[in-house]
Amino acid sequence: MTIYSINHYHKDSLIDDKKTFRENYTLFQNSVESELRTIIGNNPLGLYDMLRYHLGWQDAAGKSVKSSHGKLIRPVLCLLCHQSVGGRVVEAVPAAASLELLHNFSLIHDDIQDNSDSRRQRATVWKIWGQPQAINAGDAMFATSYLALLRLHDNTISDKKIVRSFKLLSEVCLNLCEGQYMDMAFEDSSSVSIENYLNMIMKKTAALLATSTALGACLGTENEEVVNQFFEFGRDLGMAFQIADDVLGIWGIEEKTGKPTLSDIVQKKKTLPVVYSLTASTGKDRQRLEQFYSQEHTEEQDMVKIVEIINRMGARAYSQQLEQQYYEQALSRLETISIKETDRSLLVNMVRFLMKRDY
């Protein structure tokens, strides 16, 4: 992994565009939400109740609930990139929805694999319907993700581009699985290097953001070089995004993240601050860390000590610095893509939105 040197982007010039960005964001969210509801539909089979529940539209009893729709980061990113290469947003909405469905398939299965009881402050699908049905609900979400892509057919997208979209989607699926495999294998490994970790998040998180940007671009332009530039931009953004998530998983505030503070410590996840601390520590600290990450049970007092060590190692500063490098690398890639300045400004705002999470 090489981290390139970075030019600082001038943030002051962006403040005026924030409103335009917000307006675009809301518009895109609404389009995608509406598309998602059309795809999932009102099928009365109980299987679809699980999907609608997971997407926040129903409660566990099947009653509609007023949902503030999710952030829909991947679809919005896809549509912004599509628009910036001159594509008509309406044409790419099915692909944007497809990305959200794929992301949600992985979340349903993740929750089973991590034995997580709650997500977004609600019980997880498996917690309500049991693991066998939840595995199947995830599979169904996976299938709808592909069916969503076929709705491109109703627009004016060529078969060639649809096949290209299927390729991007299928490749990222396999990347997600490879990343997930590595993430789970790391739990039982005592020697995860930072390189291993970066490779894992590249597949598990960054690949889907890279696919979101590339998919949006490839539906709007035939220029493969531009599509690749968008792919790389999305990948760096995804790396930064995951590292930021790792930092929040230890030091985040519950009200903002929806996850309890220290949740990643409780779950013994080998996130960047932990991998770094394991690598950088020596003597008793290292022994304590290794012991904690190899034992089954967790005592409250153990956790406090672990966080103390992680803090002492400077893991937070290290992680945030790496996050910042990827973030700036994403921005500098964006500067090299030949698009209109108004579109670039929207994308820069999107990057800032993702990194600050303060909008």
Added chain:
Amino acid sequence: MTIYSINHYHKDSLIDDKKTFRENYTLFQNSVESELRTIIGNNPLGLYDMLRYHLGWQDAAGKSVKSSHGKLIRPVLCLLCHQSVGGRVVEAVPAAASLELLHNFSLIHDDIQDNSDSRRQRATVWKIWGQPQAINAGDAMFATSYLALLRLHDNTISDKKIVRSFKLLSEVCLNLCEGQYMDMAFEDSSSVSIENYLNMIMKKTAALLATSTALGACLGTENEEVVNQFFEFGRDLGMAFQIADDVLGIWGIEEKTGKPTLSDIVQKKKTLPVVYSLTASTGKDRQRLEQFYSQEHTEEQDMVKIVEIINRMGARAYSQQLEQQYYEQALSRLETISIKETDRSLLVNMVRFLMKRDY
């Protein structure tokens, strides 16, 4: 569900073609096996060891084993149909492989959902690697199934046909999930009608055979009516095939089926003989059946009594009669499709192979 009246097919005329059929079968199996090995590849990541293990190519330690490749029913059926509409077999091999991968994805997840320890006399993937990794291995198999379809691109298949193939594959995925949902939901339901049951197997089993025949056909012809005829032929064949499986699940011989006799009774599956018996029984018999299928634990002596009741209700004869009806319906559909007699004969042999399981 209507079962049409059936003309008997003259079996005597087929004996001479049996050899040709066997030769074709072996040829197709070899092509598909080779394609599958190319798709899965030699990736050293442990994830792929799970896939190679499941497909019978490796042992749990990752050592290659001499495998007699599976029956590859769905791919062979696909290639036979493709050939019969005038397609060149080599062109459809990636699609045939894709069907096998999709089938195997569903098996990996099925085994977790059913809590099955063994398949084809080997430990199941989850039994060796645990449920979280096995869920992910199933997902990866799912993704490779789509990637396999993209290999049609390397042949001379048009983008239009590839998009059509993706549609067929994605639709059958969702059908599989719907069928699986129903199957699991039936376990907790005391009132499964024969209609419910038939609808469930239509989605869970018959849809994939219908897709196999239709996919083979649609890659070889533009004639949608012919594709539909193949779809319906495959669907009826799939219905017969599943009912036959249900009969074997109670009365089958372990050496032939690879599953212990009575295995479906032990697992309390609501298969056709059971659904029929529950519907047809009265008084004490019904009470005993209902009690057995609602209780958690199973005593050896309970099982004997349950089989006694199922036998007494004539459930075997009922099931075999329905199986026969679907089987003959499939054959009579085959008679109406406009294909060469030599191709028809191969397909009739395939139907007989599937139904007799005595080759």
